[in-house]
Amino acid sequence: GAIPNDSVMKDVDGRVRAIACTHGHLDHIGAISKLAHKYRAPIIGTPFTADLIKQEIEAEKLQGTKNEVVTMNAGRRRQIAPDIELEFIRVQHSIVDCVFAAIHTPKGVILYANDFKMDRSPTLGQPPDFARLKKLESEGVLALITETTNAGVSGKTPSEQIAKDLVWDVLMGTEETKSGVLMTTFSSHIARIRAIIEAAHEMGRKPVLLGRSMEKYWGTAKRVGYAPKSNDLAVYGRRKSVDKFFKRMMQEGKDKYLPIMTGHQGEPGAVLSRVANGETDYQLESGDKVVFSAGIIPQPLNKSSRHIVETKLKMRGARVYDNVHVSGHACVE
């Protein structure tokens, strides 16, 4: 979880043998760097997740966390106690390398299925391992512990392939080839960022990643093989380098670049918010497009921040394309 509160552990018998993480979203790994040091147990995640956890631990020096961070791929098992094994089963979500965690006990299997979508045509990685899930059923599942944000929504969450089509439709469906286009999306959503990068190349514009978290997640994706290792793509994390880039973009022409930036939830201080506030050299003008390849996280603060940034962008003449996005969370299906 994101909130470092493990008081529930007081009522649990036995010893913590492993801390297993199904994916790298901060509401799943954010508290590890604050709590893991209290347990003598390894932290286990898939390569992308484990790399993010290591970065969280490094950034939180206060606790001096010494737990071993173990990388385990989807489809693999590991013994965590004499009679208990942990297995990772591949699924899809809005972040790469997401898994279900199956705990094999002498009495049967406990399956944790938290945050996932049943995407049969993902644009990055493989579809969920349906064959393994079916087989697991025959091994005897004692309990399925599941949660998805859209659990109360009827219908099916569209595939990431649909999101890619939506992005391409918005970016290609224009004759105004000289105006500026600014994109914003989840920096941890590597599949989406790659779709936008491909579209940028098709438009003849240079894709550029802007913002600290873009730098963090893209760097991680490169390290573990979910993004090309080449340095062709410009990535500017620090504020100074972002500002320098915007200066250059204004000099060379808005139609030369497609910046992909942080700030899709209207977060103050994020690159898009600074553009909307006129704090950078980027001059928004009539005809410029701002594309949100992200939904609004259903929290009052997010809703109001996003409304504020969209209003500011529109007041400066931008055309806002909202919700060019599909969710990473399964519906009722």
Ligand SMILES: [Zn+2]
């Ligand atoms: Zn998630």
